[in-house]
Amino acid sequence: MAAESQARRENVIIYADPDRCMGCHSCEIACAVSHAEGHDLFSAVAARLPLQPRNHVVSVDGVTMPLQCRQCEDAPCTAVCPTGACRQTDGMVEIIGQHCIGCKLCAMVCPFGVITVKAEVAADGTALTNHGIAKKCDLCTDWRAETGAEETACVQSCPTKAIQLVDLDEYRKALREARARELVEATRHIRL
Amino acid sequence: MLGVTKAAGIATAWDRYKAQQPQCGFGSTGLCCRICLQGPCRIDPFGNGPQYGVCGADRDTIVARHLVRMMAAGTAAHSEHGRHIALALLHVGEHKLHDYAVHDDEKLHAVAARLGVATEGREQSDIIHELAEVTLGDYQNQDYDKPCHWISSSLPAPRLKKLSDLGLLPHNIDAMVAQSMSRTHMGCDAEPENLILGGLRVALADLNGEMLATELSDVLFGTPKPVASVANLGVLKRNAVNVAVNGHNPLLSEIICNVAADLHDEAVAAGAPEGINIVGVCCTGNELMMRHGVPLATNYLSQELPIATGALEAMIVDVQCVMPSLPRIAACFHTKIITTDNQNKITGATHIEFEEERASEIARQILRVAIDNFKRRDPKRIDIPDEKQEAIVGFSTEGIVAALATVDAADPLKPMVDNIVSGAIQGVVLFAGCNNAKIQQDHNYLTMAKSLAKRNVLVVATGCASGAFAKGGMMTSAATDQYCGEGLRGVLTAIGEAAGLGGPLPPVLHMGACVDNSRAVALVTALANKLGVDISDLPVVASAPEAMSEKAMAIGTWSVAIGLPTHLGTVPPVVGSDVVTGLITDAAKAQLGGYFIVEPDPEKAADSLFDAIQERRAGLGLSTAPRRPALSPTYRFAPSRPAPALLPS
Numbered sequence: 001m002a003a004e005s006q007a008r009r010e011n012v013i014i015y016a017d018p019d020r021c022m023g024c025h026s027c028e029i030a031c032a033v034s035h036a037e038g039h040d041l042f043s044a045v046a047a048r049l050p051l052q053p054r055n056h057v058v059s060v061d062g063v064t065m066p067l068q069c070r071q072c073e074d075a076p077c078t079a080v081c082p083t084g085a086c087r088q089t090d091g092m093v094e095i096i097g098q099h100c101i102g103c104k105l106c107a108m109v110c111p112f113g114v115i116t117v118k119a120e121v122a123a124d125g126t127a128l129t130n131h132g133i134a135k136k137c138d139l140c141t142d143w144r145a146e147t148g149a150e151e152t153a154c155v156q157s158c159p160t161k162a163i164q165l166v167d168l169d170e171y172r173k174a175l176r177e178a179r180a181r182e183l184v185e186a187t188r189h190i191r192l
Numbered sequence: 193m194l195g196v197t198k199a200a201g202i203a204t205a206w207d208r209y210k211a212q213q214p215q216c217g218f219g220s221t222g223l224c225c226r227i228c229l230q231g232p233c234r235i236d237p238f239g240n241g242p243q244y245g246v247c248g249a250d251r252d253t254i255v256a257r258h259l260v261r262m263m264a265a266g267t268a269a270h271s272e273h274g275r276h277i278a279l280a281l282l283h284v285g286e287h288k289l290h291d292y293a294v295h296d297d298e299k300l301h302a303v304a305a306r307l308g309v310a311t312e313g314r315e316q317s318d319i320i321h322e323l324a325e326v327t328l329g330d331y332q333n334q335d336y337d338k339p340c341h342w343i344s345s346s347l348p349a350p351r352l353k354k355l356s357d358l359g360l361l362p363h364n365i366d367a368m369v370a371q372s373m374s375r376t377h378m379g380c381d382a383e384p385e386n387l388i389l390g391g392l393r394v395a396l397a398d399l400n401g402e403m404l405a406t407e408l409s410d411v412l413f414g415t416p417k418p419v420a421s422v423a424n425l426g427v428l429k430r431n432a433v434n435v436a437v438n439g440h441n442p443l444l445s446e447i448i449c450n451v452a453a454d455l456h457d458e459a460v461a462a463g464a465p466e467g468i469n470i471v472g473v474c475c476t477g478n479e480l481m482m483r484h485g486v487p488l489a490t491n492y493l494s495q496e497l498p499i500a501t502g503a504l505e506a507m508i509v510d511v512q513c514v515m516p517s518l519p520r521i522a523a524c525f526h527t528k529i530i531t532t533d534n535q536n537k538i539t540g541a542t543h544i545e546f547e548e549e550r551a552s553e554i555a556r557q558i559l560r561v562a563i564d565n566f567k568r569r570d571p572k573r574i575d576i577p578d579e580k581q582e583a584i585v586g587f588s589t590e591g592i593v594a595a596l597a598t599v600d601a602a603d604p605l606k607p608m609v610d611n612i613v614s615g616a617i618q619g620v621v622l623f624a625g626c627n628n629a630k631i632q633q634d635h636n637y638l639t640m641a642k643s644l645a646k647r648n649v650l651v652v653a654t655g656c657a658s659g660a661f662a663k664g665g666m667m668t669s670a671a672t673d674q675y676c677g678e679g680l681r682g683v684l685t686a687i688g689e690a691a692g693l694g695g696p697l698p699p700v701l702h703m704g705a706c707v708d709n710s711r712a713v714a715l716v717t718a719l720a721n722k723l724g725v726d727i728s729d730l731p732v733v734a735s736a737p738e739a740m741s742e743k744a745m746a747i748g749t750w751s752v753a754i755g756l757p758t759h760l761g762t763v764p765p766v767v768g769s770d771v772v773t774g775l776i777t778d779a780a781k782a783q784l785g786g787y788f789i790v791e792p793d794p795e796k797a798a799d800s801l802f803d804a805i806q807e808r809r810a811g812l813g814l815s816t817a818p819r820r821p822a823l824s825p826t827y828r829f830a831p832s833r834p835a836p837a838l839l840p841s
Contacts (some may be wrong), residue, residue: 007236024216025218025234025241026216026217028236029216029217029237030217032238033217041217041220041221042220042763042767042827043826043827043828044237044238044772045237045238045767045768046222046773046827046828046830048770048830048832050239050240051238053238053240074299102768118240120787156214
């Protein structure tokens with residue numbers, strides 16, 4: 001029953017409120033460190049790990065907000081992946097690292113530019129592989145399982161609470177109520 | 193007490209710390225530059241994003257500049273305290289202050305002799321006047337080649353030569369602070385090596401400021417001798433007007449203590465049968481505890497909690513480490529927060545300006561505010577915890593030497609040296625520094641001291657470390673039996689019994705407030721001179737396992753500069769630059785003998801310090817103790833370019 005009701009819902013997304021975002025990049029740091037396999041910030045920096053955030057703070061026309069994978073329901077990345085590494089799974093779009101060959105097709109078709117295929121280990125240039133695989137927001141699935149955190153690292157890190165994990169049903173409900181409130185106000189004194 | 197604040201919905205430092213989580217990664221690694229208005233600029237620590245600020249500063253320049261600014265601020269704080277004391281001495285010499293006098297003539301003569309001030313056949317007021325002028329010269333001298341008087345008359349010759357060769361001896365405290373601010377201005381010094389050299393120099397100016405502040409305070413108020421006291425919140429009394437003194441400078445708090453007895457009857461008349469009960473908080477507390485055995489309510493991090501007992505009539509604050517939240521907490525109770533320094537006011541506090549010329553009059557005025565406030569107490573809200581810990585305190589260098597002299601009057605340091613040579617005492621560790629909300633209060637101090645005392649390392653402490661050990665029961669004879677290894681226990685027992693304490697010396701010797709780290713320098717200087725070696729040869733280490741303030745960064749840095757392996761239990765904002773990290777660890781070790789050890793884990797840190805002691809013992813050809821298998825350090829630093837040197841060799 002639970003699985004069935006989950007299946008009818010849209011994928012969860014990370015919502016960013018541009019009115020609250022201060023452009024501090026804390027979410028990027030938190031994202032990178034939450035994918036650093038047990039390192040904390042200091043030990044990751046001290047060891048000079050080439051970590052990459054999976055979110056990207058973007059500033060345009062005076063508005064700043066983080067962008068990350070929108071967990072599309074009809075995702076172009078899943079359509080073009082030649083190995084099936086990129087696919088829809090329980091409530092999100094997943095990339096299975098072992099299956100990814102780093103071909104970058106997903107990065108090219110992503111409309112939001114939020115998939116990277118850079119290596120996080122230093123390649124010596126002579127090895128058979130550069131260890132580059134596609135990376136994007138995974139809603140901190142592994143990190144949340146390890147740490148027991150309910151929210152993603154970026155949500156936790158945001159000092160102004162500009163980022164939230166959003167259930168689309170709740171989001172729509174909030175929108176409907178807001179518009180309804182406006183309509184009620186606007187039409188209160190009108191008799192047709 | 194935290195239960196009381198929680199139930200009342202009052203936020204304390206711990207709540208505020210929680211609300212700040214997680215803290216900014218750029219600031220934590222030192223990669224946020226706020227020096228000019230083109231910024232703030234941030235360097236991506238992982239190498240993907242920007243690697244240069246708008247002006248072109250790279251991660252190394254940014255980290256080094258901000259670190260030097262921290263050291264300069266710490267130096268400014270201590271030396272302003274020192275200036276205050278020196279000016280008071282000058283004015284005593286000019287017969288302008290009637291509430292102060294020299295309380296330790298012997299120390300006055302010793303200090304005067306050290307600084308080349310003639311004493312023979314002179315009036316005391318002439319001596320102190322000249323001594324104050326010589327001291328204030330350390331804030332005024334414009335000759336770069338003439339180092340400050342205090343530092344150049346107080347360190348062992350080999351160390352002075354080394355510092356002089358490296359160009360590190362400060363000539364003027366104020367100039368060093370100004371120069372640090374100037375060189376770190378946008379568009380100035382950008383070379384991390386040169387910046388850190390400047391940082392070392394300003395930190396040594398801090399040592400100079402601490403030395404003069406401590407020694408002149410001893411002249412005015414007396415040199416501490418071992419005295420019994422008590423610590424923790426249980427020192428507050430239900431039937432007394434409770435007055436806490438918080439901050440750092442003894443100029444006011446000493447007078448408060450002097451006049452408290454005069455107002456006893458007024459307090460009784462106000463309904464407090466036990467009169468006035470003065471208790472200390474933070475380092476003002478340490479100053480009074482050391483000199484007079486005044487009880488210590490708490491150290492830095494829990495300074496808000498005495499208010500929550502509902503039994504504190506007033507908290508009198510002066511300078512440094514005073515939480516601006518105090519009036520907000522006090523507003524929930526009847527406590528009055530009284531600020532006393534024109535440069536240190538807090539919104540919501542009552543300000544009563546302190547002037548040395550009218551010291552007793554103002555002290556009485558302040559105490560009468562407290563007495564008058566007694567009637568506003570709500571008896572239903574009084575909740576004084578039972579926790580109260582006895583402590584033997586007051587081990588100034590002179591106090592330690594006097595205790596040792598009871599074993600060997602002709603050569604007091606001999607018993608200490610002999611026992612270090614024999615290995616009964618493996619070495620000495622100085623615990624200094626603060627509390628930090630990132631660490632369970634006092635936990636690192638107690639864990640590390642127990643670990644090292646068990647391995648026969650003598651522990652001395654200053655500042656909030658002292659407060660931690662006093663509250664934690666580490667300043668009693670019983671603690672020696674409980675925590676010390678056999679060798680150390682034997683030595684402390686022999687000295688304690690010879691000195692007539694009726695038991696061993698405590699395993700942790702209270703050397704004073706944080707400004708009194710200079711006392712520890714005097715002790716290691718005496719040891720180095722006795723052995724004819726440099727400080728960097730001695731099996732002596734330092735640790736600030738709960739470091740928090742900019743003063744702690746200055747202290748830690750001069751500790752490295754005089755040759756001590758120096759542990760920090762909180763990660764300073766330098767990790768973003770492996771070059772700066774390398775400079776204050778490896779390069780410092782190679783050229784100064786002292787170096788920073790950054791290790792948040794107290795067990796691992798104790799092992800690292802014990803290893804450093806063993807390395808020094810081996811260097812002196814002394815027996816070495818078996819080491820525990822080393823725990824791997826929490827942070828390993830991977831250098832991006834060849835290890836830097838402070839100066840080209």
